[in-house]
Amino acid sequence: MNPQLELPGYRDQSPEVAARFSRLRERPVVLEVRGLGKKFETPRGLITALDDVSFSVHKRELMCVIGPSGCGKSTLVRILAGLETPSAGEVLVHGQPVLGPGPDRGMVFQGYTLFPWLSVKENVMFGPRMAGKSAFSAEGEAREWIDLVGLSKFENAYPHQLSGGMKQRVAIARALANQPRVLFMDEPFGALDAQTRCQMQSYLLDIWRNVDITIVFITHDLDEAVFLSDRILVLDANPGRVHELVEVPVPRPRSEAQIFEAPFVATRKHIDRIMHPPGQEQKETPVMRLAVADPDVV
Amino acid sequence: MGDRYRKSLRVIFMGFLWACLIGIPLGILCGVFDFFSKLFEPFVDFFRYMPAPTFSTLLVAVLLAGDAPKIALVFIGTVFQMVLVVSKTTRLLDPSLLEAAQTLGAKPRQMVARVVIPGILPNLYNDLRILLGWAWTWLVIAELIGVKSGLTEFIETQGRFRNFDRVYPIIILIGVTGFVMDQMLSWLHGIFFPWAARSGPLSRGIVTLLSFPFRVIANVARQRMAAADSLSSSSNRNANR
Known part of the structure; x- marks a missing residue:
């Protein structure tokens, strides 16, 4: 300076x-x-x-x-x-x-905390599914949020296949999916x-x-x-x-x-x-x- | 001999199956809820220290001669260890996953079904592999109570006549059976839990191959549903509700 x-x-x-x-x-x-x-x-x-x-x-x-x-x-x-x-x-x-x-109140943690047994799409669907939405409508919503964070190509990937930045984008999409x-x-x-x-x-x-x-x-x-x-x-x-x-x-x-x-x-x-x-x-x-x-x- | 072999396998699998049916749910309950842990674990710890063979006379008296007391002995030998091991595995689940599920709106029952159980499955599976090895130990004792049966009866009788050349092959057979079974289960781990990132290319390839027809069907169904949804948007949605 x-x-x-x-x-x-x-x-x-x-x-x-x-x-x-x-x-x-x-x-x-x-x-x-x-x-x-x-x-x-x-x-x-x-x-x-x-x-x-x-x-x-x-x-x-x-x-x-x-x-x-x-x-x-x-x-x-x-x-x-x-x-x-x-x-x-x-x-x-x-x-x-x-x-x-x-x-x-959504939350994004430092340690990603994605569910490792769910694919990216299923992770984002988690919140809407807990709220009682059908799998079909939850999937549609999840697609939109994944698209928003630019990970459409990876919607079927598992968390262990993603880089740190991508994981955190999924975590953001997952938190936002609950609106x-x-x-x-x-x-x-x-x-x-x-x-x-x-x-x-x-x-x-x-x-x-x-x-x-x-x-x-x-x-x-x-x-x-x-x-x-x-x-x-x-x-x-x-x-x-x-x-x-x-x-x-x-x-x-x-x-x-x-x-x-x-x-x-x-x-x-x-x-x-x-x-x-x-x-x-x-x-x-x-x-x-x-x-x-x-x-x-x- | 094939008959004896089959009988031994039947006893061990029935005993282990019953132990799983009772032990796993109890273990998960103890691991998740403090209440159940305090309720069950002292009793489990108490019974765990009683050697299973001490129950043998009692079991034969109650369940009569036959396979039932033998299965019960394998069950008793395995189930108490199982409750403790499963509850420990459950507690090892990353607590931040539970917190994340909570902030996503999961209620306690949903957390157990959607987070705890899928989360511990790979470790639980490995626990069961180790416990199955223990079950073989109990099998040998189980086959000596009541009416002797299975492979152990053969070993016992032949051993008494000092026909050791017939005894050793049976002991080796038990060892080989256990080893092959464990190797198979270990390999299946990669197929059951592809997300645990431990699966090799071979098992992953097999999963891809086996799931191919299902994925095609799912894709077609998805396209049809999307098409139907876009065609008649309002009326269809109302009908669905």
Whole structure:
């Protein structure tokens, strides 16, 4: 980054972006989180994973949750999906409290979690079949979703025959086939290599543009968060608290070229400061200093 | 001799079949639901430590002489191990698959039928292969109780007359039978569970060949249904409902 470059503040929004955010705020709230807390009992005593987390997500919004490791992002999304119960507070989807896992909230896990004994098509059919649809209509729906993620050629393949990126696309199609109100994604691209991850981010934005879906996306990757989201929820670690809800000033539609533009860089820098405050950098390890001592290596 | 051989096989398979019928559902229940695990597993553990042959006199008294007590002995020897092994295999299923099924709207009963059972089948199959080997041990003891029968009776009688040249072939026959059966079952694993990614090209080729007519029929049916659906869209759909 050029140190001479004058960065605008991350709060400076162009008129179009500002108008976009004011429209966003007027949309109905899909997901509301009120005073959420989670404590874990461990042999070393009570650990507070989440403390008084409150925020709301509007319809068709893409929100990223970011924070240092151990800040309870995964716990948060598991509570939102209903896989864990909170110690305090409540989660409302369209005003209805969340009491357990359900088909109105889709989830994409980091570890793919495709059913290995089902083909791609049967995996996507799983949700509609559970909802009691006939095999024929579920198959038709599944075809459309598989087509949307661009895997029509592989509909009869088994998960072990697919690459990581393809598996995750199937997982997205499978979650969307239930037509959930909210889609939770827990570091879905964390296990992919860098290039595939970039592709998948563009794919996800494409899908999000074409499907009426609200997305809550968990990540620890700054660039990913800024590239994808409308707003970024930055969490503190120990205990997990909301530090700030950042409105990303980068205009849509997003493209990879924007990564080097001023709003992107400014937002990225701001969140980087929050996550790695100056003065708290990791100490250099002796091993690293050894490597640096050789002038030819440097 | 062929007669004895067939009789021995009948005893072992009937005993193993009964053990499977009772042991597998119980094992899966114990593996999935904590309630059943706490209800059954202490009893199973208790009975497991009683050597099956100790029941032999009782079995003969209750089930009379014949094949019934022998089958029962193979059953008792196998079923308790089976419950524990199957429940352990069930617990080894990746819990994130269950979570994924839950977020897709599966209810507990659907999860057992659509996720747990298909998910554990390949491992369950291998468990059964090992347990079948154990069943052969119980067979030898089973054939000695009540009226002696089958291959063991032959070994026993001939051994008493010191005709060892007739005993060894029978022992080898039992070994070969077990080995061939296990190899066949191991090979069938690839055909039954192509998705477990362990199947070789040969078994995969056979599956493709065998399923060819069914796939053709399914394709034709699918095309016809799609054609009928697009031709008379509204009326047909209403009729279907």
